[in-house]
Amino acid sequence: MLQQTVGEVVRERAALHPGTEAYVYPEYGIRKTYKEFDEETDRLAKAFIGIGIEKGEHVAIWSDNKREWLLSQFATGKMGGVLVTVNTSYQSSELEYLLKQSDSTTLILGEEFKGSNYIDIINTVCPELKNSQKGRVQSAELPKFKRVIVMSENQYPGIFTWSEFEAFANDVSDEQLEDRFQSMDPDDVINIQYTSGTTGFPKGVMLTHLNVVNNGKLVGDTMNLTEQDRLCIPVPFFHCFGCVLGTMAAVTHSTTMVIAEQFEPKRVLQMVQDEKCTGLHGVPTMFIAELNHPDFASFDTSTLRTGIMAGSPCPIEVMKKVISDMGATEITIAYGQTESSPVITQTRADDDIEKRVSTVGKPHAEVEVKIIDPATGETVPAGVPGELCTRGYHIMKGYYQNEEATKNAIDPEGWLHTGDIAVEDEDGYIAITGRIKDMVIRGGENIYPREIEEFLYSHSAIQDVQVVGVPDPKYGEELMAWIILKEGESLDAEELRDYCMGKISRHKIPRYFEFTKEYPMTASGKIQKFKLRELSVELTQKSEV
Structure with a gap:
């Protein structure tokens, strides 16, 4: 653990690698060592x-x-x-x-x-x-x-x-x-x-020097960052992804930060090519936009080695393309939340593709994780879904002037309760299957939207998919899938139902399919599922009137 302040890290890095570029703003021609x-x-x-x-x-x-x-x-x-x-x-x-x-x-x-x-x-x-x-x-x-x-x-x-x-x-x-x-x-x-x-x-969320310096360091260690690396950062600074996994991970390793003021897929591809970036960060929707850009093939991204995909679950097909088409063979998945400054688990550079696409990796060093039954608080065995809890140096000091919310989030033993449903496999790798509040209970069956999303991604015409639950008088809840099609593709609900038949359980086939061009998003690129849920309820109620 580094017992250093943010300022001490900057001074140490300047002493170790004074001539290495610290940051570059290609749009303005600014370069500083x-x-x-x-x-x-x-x-x-x-x-x-x-x-x-x-x-x-x-x-x-x-x-x-x-x-x-x-x-x-x-x-x-x-x-x-x-x-x-x-x-x-x-x-x-x-x-x-x-x-x-x-x-x-x-x-x-x-x-x-x-x-x-x-x-x-x-x-x-x-x-x-x-x-x-x-x-x-x-x-x-x-x-x-x-x-x-x-x-x-x-x-x-x-x-x-x-x-x-x-x-x-x-x-x-x-x-x-x-x-x-x-x-x-x-x-x-x-x-x-x-x-x-x-x-x-x-x-x-109150975060300390210790929180962000060490989280940045461990993130960069897991990516094998050095002063030879050049990390493209198009994710927003106001979010932990930008200012911990981005700038702090780079600075703790004397890595060069190549910064985009705002995300624009073509501009990012240009930066990666021109600045010979070895790393690229993004939420899945950013990587999808880059891979699907009409000029994608004209850019040379062969210098890419690593990077992080985080912020929301990564579709398996997208991960495969980032590795095969972009060349980022050591791309990692990171999982966490602001309250844990933010990263709890991360895949490793040498993990096989299966682990990297089906899990969010293993806990970082110095980080404890347990998975509990939300109803009883008891730890569940490997293979059984439960709520992920974590404890260690990375836990926030608390919520500013909100003691009650702090107590609800962190229990008396120091465990942060994430609200995420997770499963640990026999090798200690963790998969996130959804939020406790995203889980759909249809006719007494627990359904995790992520599983259905992953299945639907395997259809060649689908660019992106989000699945939510909507109220249903007979089954309690039904599933609704929101589909974004790839450019030039056409598909209807009936064809999708046929595609699902015999491949996934009948109760997991969405009752409703809705086609859209975009999802409601936060400024940091996360899909707002709660808004999709509200829209779904409106649409299904109208269709039944």
């Missing part, structure tokens, strides 16, 4: 101190994968500010909730994202901003809130430009930074990440 990265984050850490941010103070950050985001992550790690990550798709009520619940004093933001004007939104949330002196906001709704910094040089009332913010570094000596740097402890909270809030209001 680890020595330069260390110097940049030192200067920005001074700016945070100079502008008045105390150790332990909460700094919210809201943008896509901009360079300022990356530098802020590691600069706060050098001076003790707690970075509160904001989902890029948030609108005014969600932003207001987060700023208030997290007690953030500061907001760093981009100007806009995919049609959302962030400046307009913050002015809606904090109308006092327009008439405030920069750094002296007094908000009736947000009593702790003081300052806003924009990642640009455009002037807005009450908001510091980026260079105005950076200039605060001039007022802080090396000794002042060193004092702050040395005052930090690996057990200090460094990051608050808000869960996506698929049930109730989002909760702020």
Whole structure:
């Protein structure tokens, strides 16, 4: 276990590999070495101190994968500010909730994202901003809130430009930074990440230096990362996938980060080719978009070796293509959740294809896992499904200002209850078969949607499939499959039913098939099954009227 703060990791890597490229933004021609990265984050850490941010103070950050985001992550790690990550798709009520619940004093933001004007939104949330002196906001709704910094040089009332913010570094000596740097402890909270809030209001997960540094290190170890590797990161920084499995895994191994501000499949393929990336991260929908891009065959991805597919279950056929068509022969699957900072289990580079496509691997070193009967709390034997629980260095400090939710998630013995249904095989590999709340009970039979999804993926015309349960007066629940077809393919419900007959049990054949072009998604690329379920209920009720 590394007993290091985020800042200590940056300094160590800069000393070990000063000339290795730390990060590249191909879209802007920006390239910086680890020595330069260390110097940049030192200067920005001074700016945070100079502008008045105390150790332990909460700094919210809201943008896509901009360079300022990356530098802020590691600069706060050098001076003790707690970075509160904001989902890029948030609108005014969600932003207001987060700023208030997290007690953030500061907001760093981009100007806009995919049609959302962030400046307009913050002015809606904090109308006092327009008439405030920069750094002296007094908000009736947000009593702790003081300052806003924009990642640009455009002037807005009450908001510091980026260079105005950076200039605060001039007022802080090396000794002042060193004092702050040395005052930090690996057990200090460094990051608050808000869960996506698929049930109730989002909760702020408190993660420490120890959590994220070691999780990043173990993720990179499992991928065999070194200073020779170049990791393409198109997944969002505001999510653990971006800022732990991405940036932290890279920095703990002196690996070069090749960063896409936003995901766009062709741009990512171009980056992999031009920057000779050896690793590529993505959720399954991203890999599907890359593989199905009409120009896919024109890009050379032969430098790829590794990467991580995570965020939602990986279809077997997609995994096979990432290995055969993209050349990422050592691609790994990682599984976890924000509350476990995030990775619990991961497949290994030398696992056979069967283990890599049918399981989420084995637990990381220093991580305990057990699978329990949710009804009794007793540990179940291998081969029996139950709820996955985990314990170790990686468990969050708790939910910010939400003791009750913390107690519901972490039991008195320190086990985090994930809410995921898992099965362990005789070799210790774990398969995730669904969420406890996704399980469909049809006529007394437990059905796991994942199993039916995997079967339907084997149809050559299907690009993506999601299966949900809908209420049924006779059986309690019935299955509905949402299908995305490959370009140029056609298929109807009757043909799909025929395809299923004799291959899967009759009670597992979906009663309803719905064809769609896209699924409701979170900003981090996860499919929102609860929304699909709501749509399914609406559709099935209409069809029965």
